[in-house]
Amino acid sequence: MEKADCIIIGAGIAGASVGFHLAQKGLSVIILEKESSAGYHSTGRSAVFFRGSHGLPHVRILTWASKKFFESPPEIFQHPLTTPRMALFIARKEKKDLLEKWFLKNQSPELSLRKISVEEALEFVPILKKESVDGGGIIETTGKDIHQPELLQGFLKGVIQNGGKIYFNTPVSHIEKQQIGWRVEGAKGLYVGNVLINAAGAWADEVAKQASIKPLGIVPKKRTVITFDPPPDYSIIHWPMVIEIGEEFYFKPHHNEILASPADQTPSIPCDAKPDESDCMLAQKRIEKATRLKIQKINRKWAGLRSFVKDQIPVIGFDPEKAGFFWVAALGGSGIETSPAVGEISSCLITSEALPDHYSHLNIELEHYSPIRLKQE
Incomplete structure (x- = not known):
């Protein structure tokens, strides 16, 4: 004992x-x-x-x-725990009001939220389609990869x-x-x-x-993630994390790939979660609809459980x-x-x-x- x-x-x-x-x-x-x-x-x-x-x-x-x-970890952490990466929230025209409400609710000195134009959004992430940001964009400058x-x-x-x-x-x-x-x-x-x-x-x-x-x-909810190769002739290292304001998807650079999710939240029993093919395809479909990408191959896919109470x-x-x-x-x-x-x-x-x-x-x-x-x- x-x-x-x-x-x-x-x-x-x-x-x-x-x-x-x-x-x-x-x-x-x-x-x-x-x-x-x-x-x-x-x-x-x-x-x-x-x-x-x-x-x-x-x-x-x-x-x-x-x-x-995260910014000043104890000495036992021998390497930096974060790398700066902004977050870009985007909205189609029909979700413009939702984006505005989100901005008014969340703006604060700590968050450093800033509205940007369609042109600026396309400069940040040039693969985005114009119609995917014609409802506006907001940059959160304090984001970090952990x-x-x-x-x-x-x-x-x-x-x-x-x-x-x-x-x-x-x-x-x-x-x-x-x-x-x-x-x-x-x-x-x-x-x-x-x-x-x-x-x-x-x-x-x-x-x-x-x-x-x-x-x-407690209700575990499954979330699916896929990765795929970035388009050639683009340097993605400084791209922000892109988040659709209605949480239909998000994507961001992940090492030498792009990581994406359909932001699914499917109730599950506690288990070793596995990705459903339909959720992977949904992620691909939503990313392709919002960008000029044609994803040729999903490199990796996985799912995890995020647990919530009421x-x-x-x-x-x-x-x-x-x-x-x-x-x-x-x-x-x-x-x-x-x-x-x-x-x-x-x-x-x-x-x-x-x-x-x-x-x-x-x-x-x-x-x-x-x-x-x-x-x-």
Whole structure:
């Protein structure tokens, strides 16, 4: 039997970040992961982009709270975690009003949103058809590509360097709250901890059921991604991420390819998500309709699960049913870009510490993230 202050189920970006921040505070940490590697599911299949305009207001606060970490990470992160990349929001003429409403709702000094002309949009991304931007364009200048492997591995390295342990190929078979703490049976042994942290992604409700705790109604939703070669005679390295304002598609440079998605959100059971051919074809169709591209070949395709609760706000906090059961779940499509703040906030809640000073200007109200809100309905 192994003992630790905290046992974390799940070695995706959420579990890794929480483990990193807890270990930094001197707590002993054990992370249990059922797959053979970290970030196998949602984390490893994300479009990994940071933009302050993404998601609902309570999600955006977590993104902005993470900005400082991305710009000045701890020394254990040996390489930069982000590369600047703007985001370009486009609209056809029939969606001009939608674009204007989005602009009025989101403009702020932090976001640096700027309306641009059709001509400017075509200068940014010359493959766009004029009719795909004749309703207008908006540039968000503070966007960034996130280097997910460096971020995830840095979190895990921090756990290990501070004495933590990570066990792969270790599915959990039984969870029980006992007087000695949380008793967790895994494929490789028995683990006991004072706090059990549920960072199991799409499986978070299943973990709760194992612990005899009422689930939150988490719904995993599948998103499909394809990649293809860029057109010849174009340098795509500085192109922004292009996002259709109605979220019919997005695309962006991804290494030497273009990464694209139809922005699908198909409800799913927790699973090793696979792309449907129809969704891949839909992505191709929408990109070809908006651009002058003719995609000859899809190089790669994959799908990942983005998990949500009813109000689409992440769940961070202790469950009211049993002491010491802590949720870090339902992060939607924002798990990577919010991970530094989610991990730090979680560690402060677990240790009953106040949030650091750099959170003071954000006016974060932690009750909005608590699982209690979902159990009062």
